[in-house]
Amino acid sequence: MFNSYLTCTNFRFFIWGFSSSTATVALTLVVIAVISGTTLANVISDASKLLTAANDTTAHARCTTSAVGSAEALVSNLFAAINTAKCELTNASQWPADFADEALREGLEKYDFVIVGAGTAGSVVASRLTENPRIKVLLVEAGEDPPIESEIFTLSSTLHHSPYTWTDFGEPNPNCCQGMQQHRCYWPRGKMVGGSSSMSGSIFLLGNKEDFDRWRLLGCDKWSWEEMKFLYEKALKASQHEVVDKPVGTVVLNQFDHxxxxxxxxxxxxxxxxxxxxxxxxxxxxxxxxxxxDAIPANIEKGRRMSVAKTYLGQVSRTRPNLHVIKKAMVTKILFSSDNSRAVGVEFILRNRHRLKVAAMSEVLLAAGAINSPKLLLQSGIGPSEHLKSLRINQIADLPVGNNLHDHGxxxxxxxxxxxxxxxxxxxxxxxxxxxxxxxxxxxxxxxxxxxxxxxxxxxxxxxxxxxxxxxxxxxxxxxxxxxxxxxxxxxxxxxxxxxxxxxxxxxxxxxxxPRSRGKVRLRSADPQAPPLIYNNYxxxxxxxxxxxxxxxxxxxxxxxxxxxxxxxxxxxxxxxxxxxxxxxxxxxxxxxxxxxYIGAWHPVGTCRMGAYTDSHAVVDQRLRVRGVNGLRLVDASIMPEITSGNTNGPTTLIAEKAAVMIEDDWKEELT
Ligand SMILES: Cc1cc2nc3c(=O)[nH]c(=O)nc-3n(C[C@H](O)[C@H](O)[C@H](O)COP(=O)(O)OP(=O)(O)OC[C@H]3O[C@@H](n4cnc5c(N)ncnc54)[C@H](O)[C@@H]3O)c2cc1C
The missing domain is CATH 3.30.410.40 (Cholesterol Oxidase; domain 2)
Incomplete structure (x- = not known):
C-alpha cells in the first residue's frame, strides 16, 4: 500500500491505491491527467519518477515524528473505504448476465427476435418486447459491460480512445476537420452495453416540435411530436406502474448538480x-x-450515469427468462432465406474466435447505430448495387444504405x-x-x-x-x-x-x-472486421x-x-x-x-433513412422495415430522415419505444 503527494511542474498528483502494479499506476496517471487538463506528454515525462515513488513501499512511513500507529490506521481505513467504494460503484448485477457460455455449451435455440447492438435503441427495444413473456429475444452486443469510468459520467471523455469505443476516423477531406490530427474527423461511438449512451454527456433532450412536422413533410406522416411526447411521458412514468418482481424500463432524468x-x-x-x-x-x-x-435534464442520479441500458435492460434482464444477452459478439452478416426474400438470422463472432449462427423466427432488428447498422447491411448485400458489385458482395437489395450521414457538428x-x-x-x-x-x-x-x-x-x-x-x-x-x-x-x-x-x-x-451537408458510410473491404469508410463532409x-x-x-x-x-x-x-x-x-x-x-459532435444519424414508399432515398418504411426484404427492421438513430434539434439520445430512445410498439402490433396475432 502507498500514498503520496507529488508536486509536478504545473499540477499536483494524488495517488492512492493498494496495488503498486505498473498498469494501475499508469491508468491512474492518464485519468488524472485528462481530468486535470494536462497532457499525456506531461504525464509520461513524469511517469518514471511517479512509478518509482509508487513502488517505494516505505513512502507511507516518511513522517518525521514518531507515531504509535493509530493515525496510520485511520489513514489506511480511509484509503480502504475509498477503494472499496470505487469497486462497488458498479457491479455485474447492474447489467444483464452473459449467455455466451451457455450458448457455447448447449448451442443456441431459435428466438422470435434477434437484436443486433445493446446500445440506446437495442436496450429499449429488447426491454419492451420482453415485457411480454411469450416473446423470446436474443440481444447480441459487440462490447462488454461498461467500465467504472462510464459510471462516473464526468470521466466519460477518458473512454474516447479506450477498448470500449469504436475508434473510427473519417476519410481525409480538404474541406473539413483540417485542424484535427491527420486532418481527419474522429467518430468515436460506444462499444459496450449501453453503446454510445455509456460514454455520452448524458444530456437528454427531445428535439423541437417542428422537427417532427418536417419528418411529416418528408412523407413520414405516421410520426408526430404529439406521439413522441406521449412516449416520453410513458418512459418517464414507467416506474410508477411497475410491480417489484416485474420491473419495466424507465428513463431516469435529473438536472446536473451545480x-x-x-x-x-x-x-x-x-x-x-x-x-x-x-x-x-x-x-x-x-x-x-x-x-x-442551465436547467438541463440528464440521465444521471446522485453523480452516477443512468443510461437506458441500465434502467431498461440491466434492471429487468435478470427477471426475464425470455431475454438472453450475448456480449463480446460481433455480428458479421445477416442471414437470408434461400430465395433471399427474408432475413432469417445472423452470423456472429464470439470472443474473437467462435463463429456462431442464430435463427430469428420473426425478425432481425438492427440497432448497431448510425455507422455500424449501414455497415452491416452493406456487408450482408443490402446497399447501392455499384458499391456492392465493386466489392463482389452478392446483392440482396439495391437501396441507398449509408447515404444521408449527418451530425450536428x-x-x-x-x-x-x-x-x-x-x-x-x-x-x-x-x-x-x-x-x-x-x-x-x-x-x-x-x-x-x-x-x-x-x-x-x-x-x-x-x-x-x-x-x-x-x-x-x-x-x-x-x-x-x-x-x-x-x-x-x-x-x-x-x-x-x-x-x-x-x-x-x-x-x-x-x-x-x-445541417444541410451530407456524407456517407461505405465499406473499405468485404472483410467485416475492416473499419468502415466514413465520408463526413462537415x-x-x-x-x-x-x-x-x-x-x-x-x-x-x-x-x-x-x-x-x-x-x-x-x-x-x-x-x-x-x-x-x-x-x-x-x-x-x-x-x-x-x-x-468545425468538428464532429458525436451525433451520427440518417444513414438508413425512413421515408414513404415513393421516396427513392428511403431505406426503411415508416414502420422501420427494410424496403423489399421481409423480417428485417432498423430501430436506431440511423432511421432519422433529418437530425432533431438537440442531442440525439432522447429521440433515439423514443424511436426505439415506438419501434417496440409497432413490432408488437405487427406480430400480435402470431405471438399471442
Ligand atoms: C462521446 C459521445 C457523447 C454523446 N453525448 C450525448 C449527450 O450528452 N446527449 C445525447 O442525447 N446524445 C449524446 N450522444 C449521442 C447518443 O449517445 C447517440 O445518439 C445514441 O446513443 C445512439 O443510439 P443508437 O442505439 O443508435 O447507437 P449506440 O448507442 O451507439 O448503440 C449501438 C450498439 O451496437 C453495438 N454494435 C455495433 N456494431 C455491432 C455489431 N456488428 N455486432 C454487435 N453489436 C454491434 C455497439 O457496440 C453499440 O453498443 C453522444 C455520443 C457520443 C459518442
Missing amino acids: LEEHNELAQLVLNASSELGLRYISDLSDGTIVGYT MLPLILKFGREINLPSSMAEPQSVADYFLRQTGPLAASISIMGFINTNASNSSQYPDLHLVSHTIVPAGAADSFKFLQLRDEIVAGISSAAGNKSLLQIYGSLLR ATEPADQLTLLRYVRFVQRMCTTAAFRNYGLQLLHVPIEECDRLPYDSDDYWMCYIKYL
Whole structure:
C-alpha cells in the first residue's frame, strides 16, 4: 500500500491505491491527467519518477515524528473505504448476465427476435418486447459491460480512445476537420452495453416540435411530436406502474448538480444572453425552445450515469427468462432465406474466435447505430448495387444504405477572460475524489452545463432555432492542453496555449441544428472486421457555413454585452497559418476557421433513412422495415430522415419505444 503527494511542474498528483502494479499506476496517471487538463506528454515525462515513488513501499512511513500507529490506521481505513467504494460503484448485477457460455455449451435455440447492438435503441427495444413473456429475444452486443469510468459520467471523455469505443476516423477531406490530427474527423461511438449512451454527456433532450412536422413533410406522416411526447411521458412514468418482481424500463432524468462555484459563470452567461433578448428556458421538453438555460435534464442520479441500458435492460434482464444477452459478439452478416426474400438470422463472432449462427423466427432488428447498422447491411448485400458489385458482395437489395450521414457538428470558439473568475474545483483534488467515492457529491458528480438555442437567421421570437450553443465552460489558465481531447493538432493547441498566456478561457461550441451537408458510410473491404469508410463532409454546404458565420457574429455580440465586458471577455485569435493569410475577422477568415475547426459532435444519424414508399432515398418504411426484404427492421438513430434539434439520445430512445410498439402490433396475432 502507498500514498503520496507529488508536486509536478504545473499540477499536483494524488495517488492512492493498494496495488503498486505498473498498469494501475499508469491508468491512474492518464485519468488524472485528462481530468486535470494536462497532457499525456506531461504525464509520461513524469511517469518514471511517479512509478518509482509508487513502488517505494516505505513512502507511507516518511513522517518525521514518531507515531504509535493509530493515525496510520485511520489513514489506511480511509484509503480502504475509498477503494472499496470505487469497486462497488458498479457491479455485474447492474447489467444483464452473459449467455455466451451457455450458448457455447448447449448451442443456441431459435428466438422470435434477434437484436443486433445493446446500445440506446437495442436496450429499449429488447426491454419492451420482453415485457411480454411469450416473446423470446436474443440481444447480441459487440462490447462488454461498461467500465467504472462510464459510471462516473464526468470521466466519460477518458473512454474516447479506450477498448470500449469504436475508434473510427473519417476519410481525409480538404474541406473539413483540417485542424484535427491527420486532418481527419474522429467518430468515436460506444462499444459496450449501453453503446454510445455509456460514454455520452448524458444530456437528454427531445428535439423541437417542428422537427417532427418536417419528418411529416418528408412523407413520414405516421410520426408526430404529439406521439413522441406521449412516449416520453410513458418512459418517464414507467416506474410508477411497475410491480417489484416485474420491473419495466424507465428513463431516469435529473438536472446536473451545480456547485456553488458555478453560479458566477452561469450568471455571467445568462445575463449576457438576456441582454441580447433571449429568454430563460425552464422546460427543455416543451418542443418550442429558443433561449438560454442551465436547467438541463440528464440521465444521471446522485453523480452516477443512468443510461437506458441500465434502467431498461440491466434492471429487468435478470427477471426475464425470455431475454438472453450475448456480449463480446460481433455480428458479421445477416442471414437470408434461400430465395433471399427474408432475413432469417445472423452470423456472429464470439470472443474473437467462435463463429456462431442464430435463427430469428420473426425478425432481425438492427440497432448497431448510425455507422455500424449501414455497415452491416452493406456487408450482408443490402446497399447501392455499384458499391456492392465493386466489392463482389452478392446483392440482396439495391437501396441507398449509408447515404444521408449527418451530425450536428460543433465549432469551438474560445474567449479569453480579462479578469479573474471563480475557477471550478479540480476533479483530481483529494477532497473531490473522496467526496465522489464516499458520497457521490462534489466536482466529479457535478457539471456546469449551460446551453442556448438561437435562431441566427430570424428574430428571437421564431420558435425553430438553427443553432445550439453548448458547453460554456472555463479552461483555467495554463490548462489549454485540454483541447487535445478534441483531437486538435498539436500546433493548434500550442497556438491556443500561447495566445491564452496566463489568462483563463471560456469555451463555447456552436452546433448546427439543421445541417444541410451530407456524407456517407461505405465499406473499405468485404472483410467485416475492416473499419468502415466514413465520408463526413462537415459544413461543406454554403448554407451551413453561413449559419456558422452568423454564430460567430452572435458570440461577438455577446462580447459587447455589459455582462461579458465586465469580465473583459474577448474572442481569442487562434493562430492557424492558412487562415492568418486572410484579414482577421473577415468573412473569408471565418470560412477558413470553419474548415479547420468545425468538428464532429458525436451525433451520427440518417444513414438508413425512413421515408414513404415513393421516396427513392428511403431505406426503411415508416414502420422501420427494410424496403423489399421481409423480417428485417432498423430501430436506431440511423432511421432519422433529418437530425432533431438537440442531442440525439432522447429521440433515439423514443424511436426505439415506438419501434417496440409497432413490432408488437405487427406480430400480435402470431405471438399471442
Ligand atoms: C462521446 C459521445 C457523447 C454523446 N453525448 C450525448 C449527450 O450528452 N446527449 C445525447 O442525447 N446524445 C449524446 N450522444 C449521442 C447518443 O449517445 C447517440 O445518439 C445514441 O446513443 C445512439 O443510439 P443508437 O442505439 O443508435 O447507437 P449506440 O448507442 O451507439 O448503440 C449501438 C450498439 O451496437 C453495438 N454494435 C455495433 N456494431 C455491432 C455489431 N456488428 N455486432 C454487435 N453489436 C454491434 C455497439 O457496440 C453499440 O453498443 C453522444 C455520443 C457520443 C459518442
